[in-house]
Amino acid sequence: xxxxxxxxxxxxxxxxxxxxxxxxxxxxxxxxxxxxxxxxxxxxxxxxxxxxxxxxxxxxxxxxxxxxxxxxxxxxxxxxxxxxxxxxxxxxxxxxxxxxxxxxxxxxxxxxxxxxxxxxxxxxxxxxxxxxxxxxxxxxxxxxxxxxxxxxxxxxxxxxxxxxxxxxx
Amino acid sequence: xxxxxxxxxxxxxxxxxxxxxxxxxxxxxxxxxxxxxxxxxxxxxxxxxxxxxxxxxxxxxxxxxxxxxxxxxxxxxxxxxxxxxxxxxxxxxxxxxxxxxxxxxxxxxxxxxxxxxxxxxxxxxxxxxxxxxxxxxxxxxxxxxxxxxxxxxxxxxxxxxxxxxxxxxxxxxxxxxxxxxxxxxxxxxxxxxxxxxxxxxxxxxxxxxxxxxxxxxxxxxxxxxxxxxxxxxxxxxxxxxxxxxxxxxxxxxxxxxxxxxxxxxxxxxxxxxxxxxxxxxxxxxxxxxxxxxxxxxxxxxxxxxxxxxxxxxxxxxxxxxxxxxxxxxxxxxxxxxxxxxxxxxxxxxxxxxxxxxxxxxxxxxxxxxxxxxxxxxxxxxxxxxxxxxxxxxxxxxxxxxxxxxxxxxxxxxxxxxxxxxxxxxxxxxxxxxxxxxxxxxxxxxxxxxxxxxxxxxxxxxxxxxxxxxxxxxxxxxxxxxxxxxxxxxxxxxxxxxxxxxxxxxxxxxxxxxxxxxxxxxxxxxxxxxxxxxxxxxxxxxxxxxxxxxxxxxxxxxxxxxxxxxxxxxxxxxxxxxxxxxxxxxxxxxxxxxxxxxxxxxxxxxxxxxxxxxxxxxxxxxxxxxxxxxxxxxxxxx
Amino acid sequence: xxxxxxxxxxxxxxxxxxxxxxxxxxxxxxxxxxxxxxxxxxxxxxxxxxxxxxxxxxxxxxxxxxxxxxxxxxxxxxxxxxxxxxxxxxxxxxxxxxxxxxxxxxxxx
Numbered sequence: 001x002x003x004x005x006x007x008x009x010x011x012x013x014x015x016x017x018x019x020x021x022x023x024x025x026x027x028x029x030x031x032x033x034x035x036x037x038x039x040x041x042x043x044x045x046x047x048x049x050x051x052x053x054x055x056x057x058x059x060x061x062x063x064x065x066x067x068x069x070x071x072x073x074x075x076x077x078x079x080x081x082x083x084x085x086x087x088x089x090x091x092x093x094x095x096x097x098x099x100x101x102x103x104x105x106x107x108x109x110x111x112x113x114x115x116x117x118x119x120x121x122x123x124x125x126x127x128x129x130x131x132x133x134x135x136x137x138x139x140x141x142x143x144x145x146x147x148x149x150x151x152x153x154x155x156x157x158x159x160x161x162x163x164x165x166x167x168x169x
Numbered sequence: 170x171x172x173x174x175x176x177x178x179x180x181x182x183x184x185x186x187x188x189x190x191x192x193x194x195x196x197x198x199x200x201x202x203x204x205x206x207x208x209x210x211x212x213x214x215x216x217x218x219x220x221x222x223x224x225x226x227x228x229x230x231x232x233x234x235x236x237x238x239x240x241x242x243x244x245x246x247x248x249x250x251x252x253x254x255x256x257x258x259x260x261x262x263x264x265x266x267x268x269x270x271x272x273x274x275x276x277x278x279x280x281x282x283x284x285x286x287x288x289x290x291x292x293x294x295x296x297x298x299x300x301x302x303x304x305x306x307x308x309x310x311x312x313x314x315x316x317x318x319x320x321x322x323x324x325x326x327x328x329x330x331x332x333x334x335x336x337x338x339x340x341x342x343x344x345x346x347x348x349x350x351x352x353x354x355x356x357x358x359x360x361x362x363x364x365x366x367x368x369x370x371x372x373x374x375x376x377x378x379x380x381x382x383x384x385x386x387x388x389x390x391x392x393x394x395x396x397x398x399x400x401x402x403x404x405x406x407x408x409x410x411x412x413x414x415x416x417x418x419x420x421x422x423x424x425x426x427x428x429x430x431x432x433x434x435x436x437x438x439x440x441x442x443x444x445x446x447x448x449x450x451x452x453x454x455x456x457x458x459x460x461x462x463x464x465x466x467x468x469x470x471x472x473x474x475x476x477x478x479x480x481x482x483x484x485x486x487x488x489x490x491x492x493x494x495x496x497x498x499x500x501x502x503x504x505x506x507x508x509x510x511x512x513x514x515x516x517x518x519x520x521x522x523x524x525x526x527x528x529x530x531x532x533x534x535x536x537x538x539x540x541x542x543x544x545x546x547x548x549x550x551x552x553x554x555x556x557x558x559x560x561x562x563x564x565x566x567x568x569x570x571x572x573x574x575x576x577x578x579x580x581x582x583x584x585x586x587x588x589x590x591x592x593x594x595x596x597x598x599x600x601x602x603x604x605x606x607x608x609x610x611x612x613x614x615x616x617x618x619x620x621x622x623x624x625x626x627x628x629x630x631x632x633x634x635x636x637x638x639x640x641x642x643x644x645x646x647x648x649x650x651x652x653x654x655x656x657x658x659x660x661x662x663x664x665x666x667x668x669x670x671x672x673x674x675x676x677x678x679x680x681x682x683x684x685x686x687x688x689x690x691x692x693x694x695x696x697x698x699x700x701x702x703x704x705x706x707x708x709x710x711x712x713x714x715x716x717x718x719x720x721x722x723x724x725x726x727x728x729x730x731x732x733x734x735x736x737x738x739x740x741x742x743x744x745x746x747x748x749x750x751x752x753x754x755x756x757x758x759x760x761x762x763x764x765x766x767x768x769x770x771x772x773x774x775x776x777x778x779x780x781x782x783x784x785x786x787x788x789x790x791x792x793x794x795x796x797x798x799x800x801x802x803x804x805x806x
Numbered sequence: 807x808x809x810x811x812x813x814x815x816x817x818x819x820x821x822x823x824x825x826x827x828x829x830x831x832x833x834x835x836x837x838x839x840x841x842x843x844x845x846x847x848x849x850x851x852x853x854x855x856x857x858x859x860x861x862x863x864x865x866x867x868x869x870x871x872x873x874x875x876x877x878x879x880x881x882x883x884x885x886x887x888x889x890x891x892x893x894x895x896x897x898x899x900x901x902x903x904x905x906x907x908x909x910x911x912x913x914x915x
Contacts, residue, residue, distance in 0.1 A: 088839075
């Protein structure tokens, strides 16, 4: 990944991802947080494109930037009753939490840099959707079906949990 | 019918057991019906037993090789236990005797127990006892026999404590149970050793293997095993020093004393030793122990009986003494003489107990023989039958006791045990004396005006008459001139010994002197005992207090056992409870309350600490080993 | 080590980026009061992991597609988690009329 556009794209996307993620965490209005979250997701999708994972990038946009963000907005709508301007505040332990988060990220980054990765020069095949589909229905068919089942269970569970409780129950 | 009875001998114990179940679950509210069920089952058992005995005593092959059949009870690798029936002349005789005596005593009980609370329960227990005793008799396997052995022990416990509103009855029941328990522990150990050494508990197989016991073990071990097995009979048959429960067992109803504590259960120990005689014959030391225990118990109990005042207590010591005779016979190696005395003793001792019960009913349970007197005028049947029993136990020919006691005496002498013979002969004299002391005091002499005795109803006197008849003729099956008994019930070869007139005359003379002395002391000169007691005060007191055996046991319990218990109690309170239990509890509680503040209940707090832990682990891994750190963080290095 | 952070973009760049994103998400998850925000931050952390996986796929095993397949499963699980998580939040809200995590200390004795 030596060409100048890729390099520029990586730094640009990295900047957008980290910047919007920081905004997600720091902003006080929950709705704004969700909006910036969508920006983060889309930027991550761009990063996937850079990594030759075009199918995954589409999934990312559909599932995260689409479904998950909409779900969050619904949750905000169903739960927030108070002042929206201060709906996303820090708790009392935010200093120690910041320290722990920083140390975790630092250690992780340090170890990532220290480790000598054996990378290959082989390119990713251009048509990833086809390859993923083949693998999903052959080698990974059991996890695939289990994942389907998991989604079904989650669907039912969510319905039961969120259902209105009847008064006489 | 004979064939059927022999191949279905298991019905004999089963029928009383069914009667027990029927009484307990169905007929308990109807007293008479319960009694009839119980008596009927026992009588049916008697009929089967009689046919089976007829079959056994007409087929000579069964003397050497018993009729056995069994089903598998349980099995696991290296351990196969069967339950089965072992039918040979000995067990057939026992079946016949037990069912006969039990039937008579149960019929008697209908009269004796009339109007008592728990009438049906009494018959249920009696049936259960019959079932256990009969199972014990026909068992082909020691474990099966042990189950029945414990069954009769349980019934003995229940029936001694039948009048459970009385403290003394409850205490006596406990004493009997605990004493037998100690003995049974030895028996159980012995059985385990037999199973481990010989790999079987089947009596017949054990007999074959023990005949060549050198292939399995040495003589010392087998002696130890034999002594352990003998512990069980010491307890069950009331041999010294575990005889203490038997006199106290007289707290039970009199039919129970007659059936369980005279005629059947207490001879189970003798029967077990008889069954295992092949083992005792292999190890002379153990056999010697049996003989000495028997002879000593016989003399010891007879001497106690001299001074006792309660009618049933005298009979109880007499039973212990006679059981000693049986053990002595086994100890000198004669199954024949032992079983013969068992047979005759069952009749005359049951007879005397039932007669005593009749007296007690008439006198409203006044038991002191010095307060009786002249009863024979008002109770002729009871008195006469008791006298028959007295003649039988004193060894006056032709009554049953004479033949069996004579055989034991002559075998002891010819077996080369002069000391034991002397003890046994002295016991014979004492027996005649104390038994006739009882009879003269209770039935003859002056009538006491405060007593208003009445003869018992026929339901009680008819069994007495039948037993008196059996006490008269029961010994004729084994006289020296007609040795039918010795030919059939024996271990090893049959020796027909010529009648030993010296011993015979000696034993008659001893019996007659004993009776005569009793007559002189208790009819002619009533104050003679008083004077003798004054003269030999220490001896008299010692005998009257039963050699203080109970007191010694109580002292032992109170000082040693209670002392040890006290020490353990303190250890338990201060060390186990104090340090271990409460100490651990206190440490846990204090640590808990100290750590309670860390339990904030906030999820994010926990997650924070959790990630601190993750950090710590990652740092440790990164520092200590590149390989694990690589695995955790890098995957490929 | 610093050499690997040269002008040419390699796997290390992506891993560092994902570490930073993970740290931001972790901070939010530990420090935000609102339960919905905690869920959002968990999504950020999952995205960081996915970046890792896809980067591995590209630079280590480009032909086996293990990384991308894993990433798809992670997205699946994340979707399920969001659904159930939000349902739980709604259920709790219905009981307590609050989504402030400071109000929930039921884990305490």
